[in-house]
Amino acid sequence: MNKGMHPLLMIALVAAVTLCGRVLPTWTLSLATIAAANALISLGIVVLARTGNVSFGQGLFYAGGGYCVALIANAWGLTDAVAQVIIGAICGGLLGLVIGPLIARYSGIFFGMLTLALSMVFYGALVKSTALGGSDGFNVGRPTLFGMSFADPREADFMLYAVAVVTTGIAGIAATILFRSEFGLASLAVRENNLRVEYLGLSANRIISINFVIAAIFAGASGAFALMAQRHIDPQFAYWTTSGEFVFVAVLAGNQSVAAVFVASMALELVRSFSNLYLPNTWQLVLGLFLLAVILFLPRGIGSLWVRSKRGTAKPGVATEREALP
Amino acid sequence: MKSVLSVQGLNKRFGAVVAADALTLDIPAGQKVSLIGANGAGKTTFVNMVTGYLKPDTGSIALDGLDIGGRSPRKVAQLGISRSFQIPQLFVELTAAENLTVAVSGAGAKPLSFRSPAQAPEIHDKAVELLGRFGLADLAERPISELAGGVRKLVDIAMALVRRPKLLLLDEPTSGVSAEEKFATMDRVIHAVSPDAATIVFVEHDMDIVSRYADRVIAFYQGRILADGEPSHVLNDKEVRLYVTGGAK
Numbered sequence: 125m126n127k128g129m130h131p132l133l134m135i136a137l138v139a140a141v142t143l144c145g146r147v148l149p150t151w152t153l154s155l156a157t158i159a160a161a162n163a164l165i166s167l168g169i170v171v172l173a174r175t176g177n178v179s180f181g182q183g184l185f186y187a188g189g190g191y192c193v194a195l196i197a198n199a200w201g202l203t204d205a206v207a208q209v210i211i212g213a214i215c216g217g218l219l220g221l222v223i224g225p226l227i228a229r230y231s232g233i234f235f236g237m238l239t240l241a242l243s244m245v246f247y248g249a250l251v252k253s254t255a256l257g258g259s260d261g262f263n264v265g266r267p268t269l270f271g272m273s274f275a276d277p278r279e280a281d282f283m284l285y286a287v288a289v290v291t292t293g294i295a296g297i298a299a300t301i302l303f304r305s306e307f308g309l310a311s312l313a314v315r316e317n318n319l320r321v322e323y324l325g326l327s328a329n330r331i332i333s334i335n336f337v338i339a340a341i342f343a344g345a346s347g348a349f350a351l352m353a354q355r356h357i358d359p360q361f362a363y364w365t366t367s368g369e370f371v372f373v374a375v376l377a378g379n380q381s382v383a384a385v386f387v388a389s390m391a392l393e394l395v396r397s398f399s400n401l402y403l404p405n406t407w408q409l410v411l412g413l414f415l416l417a418v419i420l421f422l423p424r425g426i427g428s429l430w431v432r433s434k435r436g437t438a439k440p441g442v443a444t445e446r447e448a449l450p
Numbered sequence: 451m452k453s454v455l456s457v458q459g460l461n462k463r464f465g466a467v468v469a470a471d472a473l474t475l476d477i478p479a480g481q482k483v484s485l486i487g488a489n490g491a492g493k494t495t496f497v498n499m500v501t502g503y504l505k506p507d508t509g510s511i512a513l514d515g516l517d518i519g520g521r522s523p524r525k526v527a528q529l530g531i532s533r534s535f536q537i538p539q540l541f542v543e544l545t546a547a548e549n550l551t552v553a554v555s556g557a558g559a560k561p562l563s564f565r566s567p568a569q570a571p572e573i574h575d576k577a578v579e580l581l582g583r584f585g586l587a588d589l590a591e592r593p594i595s596e597l598a599g600g601v602r603k604l605v606d607i608a609m610a611l612v613r614r615p616k617l618l619l620l621d622e623p624t625s626g627v628s629a630e631e632k633f634a635t636m637d638r639v640i641h642a643v644s645p646d647a648a649t650i651v652f653v654e655h656d657m658d659i660v661s662r663y664a665d666r667v668i669a670f671y672q673g674r675i676l677a678d679g680e681p682s683h684v685l686n687d688k689e690v691r692l693y694v695t696g697g698a699k
Contacts, residue, residue, distance in 0.1 A: 305564040306555040306573070309544070313552045316541035323501070323539070325527035325613060326556040 131297050138293030145285045153281045154353070155393050160288040161349035163389035164295055166373035168339030168346075170385055171299060173374060174308070175332045176315030177235045181243030182343045182370050184223075185216040187361035188246070189344025190351040191256065197264045205267040205287045208348045216344015217337055224336035228329040231318070243362050250359035261358025264351060288349050295342055296382045302338070303382070311335055343370075372411075376418050378425015388426050452514075454479045454617050454649045455500065455531075460509035462495055462673070469495040470506065471673040477617070482640075483651045484660045484681070487670030487694055493653045494536065496670070497619050501533050502526035514616060530616035536625060536653070538606035540594045546605050547590040550577035553612040580608045583642040599626035600635060607639055611646045618643060620652040624659055632656065636663055657695055661685060669694050 145153055165182055172179055189212030196202050196211055227238050251259045266273070266280065269287065274280035302308050310331055313321050318328040351357050360366060369392075376388035392411075399410035422428055453476040462470035469492045477483055485493045498504040500511055502523040511519045518526055541549050551567050554576045567573055581590050584604040594602060603623060610618060623639050624632040636659055643650060654660050660667055660681060667684040669676040671694060677687045684690055 301566075302564060304566045304568075305562075306551070306567055306570070307562040307564055309548055309567065310552050310556065310562050312544060313541045313549075316543055317539055319523070320539040320541070320609075321552070321556075322522065322524045323527055323533065324553050324556045324609065325524055326552075326562070327524060331562070 131300065134293070134297050134300065138290060138297075141293070142286050142289045145282050145289070148285075150278055150281060153278075153285045155397060156390065157281070157285045157288045157349070157353055159390040159393045160285075160292040160386065161346045161353065162370060162373055162393070163386045164288075164292045164349070165343045165346035165370045166377065166389060167292075167295055167299055167382065167385045168342030169370055169374040170377060170379050170382075171302065171342070172332075172335050172339040173379060174303070174311045174315060175335050176318075177231060177332060177336075178371065178374075179239040179336075179339065179367075180236045180364070180371060181239030181241070181367050182339065183362040183364065183367035184239070184243035184246045185219050185340040185343035186347040186350070186366065186370075187243075187250065187357075187359070188219045188347065189213065189216040190347030190357045190361050191250070192344075193348045194262065194264045194351055194357045195256075198262070201265075203265055203268045204271075205269050205284065205352060208267060208352060209287065209291055209345050212348025212351075213341045213345040216347065217341040219344070220337040220340025224333040224340065225329070228332040228336065240364055240367065243367055244364060247359050247362040247364075250362060257358065259359055261356060261360075263356050266355065267352045284349075284352055291345060291349075292386065295345070296386065299382050307331070307334070372415065376415065376426055378422070378427045380424055380427030380431040384425055384427030384429075384431075391426070452479055453477060453512075454514060455651075456510075456512040456515075457500070458510045458512075460496070460499060460511065461507045462492075462499060462504060463507060468492075468673040470499065470509075473509070473673075473675060475668065475675065475678065477649060477651065479616075480648045481650075481665050482663060483666045483668060484664035485651060485653045485668050485670060486655070486657070486660060486684075486690075487676075491670035491694070492673040493670050494621060495673070497533060497621055497651075497653060500526075500617075501531055501619060527613060527615075530613070531619065532610040532613055532615035532617075533619040534603070534606045534610045534621060534623065536621040538599070538602040540602060540605060540609070542594040545591050545593050546581060546586060546597065547574075547577050549594060549605055549609060550580055550612070553577075553609040554580075557613045576612075580611060581605070584608050584638060600628070600631060603627065604635070604639070607643065611643055614646045616649065618646075618650045620650065622653050622655065624654070624656060632659065633662070657685060 165186055169179060169182060192215035193208045193212045223242060227235060230238055250256055269283050274283050310326060314328045314331050321328045347361060373389045373392055376392060377384040395411060395414050396407065399407035403410055418426065455477040457473055457475050460470050460473040473496065487493050495504060499506050502521050502525065505520050510517055513529055513531060518529060541552065551573055554573045555562055578587060578590060581587050586604060589597060589601065603626060607620060607623060624636055627635045640663060664681050667681045668678045669684055669690045676693060677684045677690050685695065
């Protein structure tokens with residue numbers, strides 16, 4: 125993610141996409157809301173993947189954020205959509221703050237499997253917890269915005285769409301700034317050679333932990349969106365297949381572009397919806413073929429369609445020491 | 451003269467293999483010391499213990515009088531010992547300038563920031579200045595994956611210099627460099643590191659390089675010091691010629 129869109133241009137794009145919601149058909153609005161929410165959590169996976177670690181258990185933070193928001197909404201009647209997103213993000217971030225430093229010392233498959241295991245432990249606890257509705261979960265009320273209620277379903281959908289697009293857009297801009305920063309460069313360095321990072325006097329574990337917390341914040345906020353969209357929460361939020369879908373989006377997107385995460389998330393929702401409509405018994409097969417096609421033809425992800433990585437397109441040839449010496 | 455590095459009774463075993471056998475030595479400030487020895491003699495083990503990668507079984511390591519034994523490579527680097535590697539340890543998908551940028555931004559007193567390196571000219575300038583010192587300014591924007599082994603060595607050494615170390619350890623700085631380029635490369639290395647690292651320890655197999663650039667030579671054999679002194683003395687030592695140089699020079 126080198127030279128990309130200017131943040132001001134991104135703000136304008138987010139505003140334009142939000143306003144587009146006024147003319148989109150209702151079914152597209154719901155789909156785009158889910159896609160934006162999924163893109164948010166997948167963006168977190170991409171952030172973390174830049175350190176060379178993939179989390180297969182983001183469902184833990186997704187469910188953690190969702191459950192916290194749902195419990196607070198039911199206990200204190202807090203229904204404001206923006207407040208719920210903030211609470212979800214904080215809850216996810218706090219969970220990440222506890223777990224991140226503990227697993228940052230692991231890498232590769234061990235890191236992935238540990239995150240998966242922790243999310244499944246959380247899933248098991250939720251299923252067994254009768255106070256949280258067990259495997260059935262529980263319902264929450266309709267969200268509001270700054271004291272306004274939306275009785276009209278179209279307006280309620282648009283409100284949720286707008287909050288989702290704006291939040292995800294802000295997260296996208298933040299991620300872009302992160303990727304271009306000194307910290308972002310050091311994160312790539314950790315992925316390349318974490319021992320050398322330590323020999324430079326930097327803490328690879330701290331860099332991984334910070335990226336982990338950022339990913340957990342995004343996941344918690346995404347869980348709040350899913351809760352608001354469904355007005356119901358259950359342990360499925362923490363199940364491994366849920367986490368797997370988010371990794372799926374991250375793989376589709378690649379790490380070339382923040383925008384690619386949103387495109388990949390929307391593409392996945394469209395493929396899923398249409399294949400479910402026309403091939404109801406084999407829609408997973410279509411999804412699998414779609415992923416295979418992306419891996420085969422776009423190994424660096426959908427983002428490589430419009431981002432030409434300087435690392436991938438640099439001049440051929442090897443510079444020798446003779447070039448370096450006078 | 452005051453010792454920068456002081457090692458007392460350092461021992462390290464890997465099973466039955468003795469990699470360090472009661473190593474005791476002092477390195478005064480300003481010396482250029484060459485470590486020589488056959489493969490497996492314990493040179494790299496010594497470097498790995500001094501830089502915190504390996505913990506000695508027994509013995510002490512002090513930097514400027516401060517005990518650093520058992521500290522992590524990160525802490526040791528922060529205290530003032532830097533190293534380069536026999537096989538350059540770089541971030542191969544990043545450019546040479548980006549490699550140096552990571553090193554420079556990590557060496558600052560403040561934590562890593564979320565500002566772009568483009569907004570921090572002092573970091574960029576330092577990175578380019580260091581590359582320029584090694585004659586690599588024109589290659590700054592080339593990914594490491596496109597650079598030859600010898601150039602990677604120089605980038606590796608440039609990164610080790612960023613912290614202006616009290617002690618710089620270079621593990622075979624000319625290995626992988628062609629025979630006709632090795633003196634030019636070493637000249638450039640010595641010239642480039644001199645402003646930032648007065649005390650240098652380098653592991654070397656090439657006795658021409660050793661005799662030309664070292665003030666002092668320490669010969670290792672089976673984890674112990676076989677000879678220690680001026681190059682002319684050590685390289686002509688009977689045991690060194692028998693077990694280390696094989697009659698070279």
